[in-house]
Amino acid sequence: MKLQIFALLATLAIIPFQTSCERHPASETIPGHAEKAKAAEAQAKEKATQKLPSDSLSE
Numbered sequence: 001m002k003l004q005i006f007a008l009l010a011t012l013a014i015i016p017f018q019t020s021c022e023r024h025p026a027s028e029t030i031p032g033h034a035e036k037a038k039a040a041e042a043q044a045k046e047k048a049t050q051k052l053p054s055d056s057l058s059e
Contacts, residue, residue, distance in 0.1 A: 027034040 027037065
């Protein structure tokens with residue numbers, strides 16, 4: 001009986017190490033993700049360089 005309990009506990013202790021998985025970046029696993037990310041970054045950069053309309057009433 002003690003041997004069975006030990007075997008069960010040993011098995012339960014090993015399970016979390018066996019069921020883990022690797023994480024891969026989206027740019028490697030999703031087709032076209034890198035291109036979309038570059039386009040979004042370019043669009044954000046372009047938007048950041050545009051002038052905001054000034055408020056002439058605050059003068």
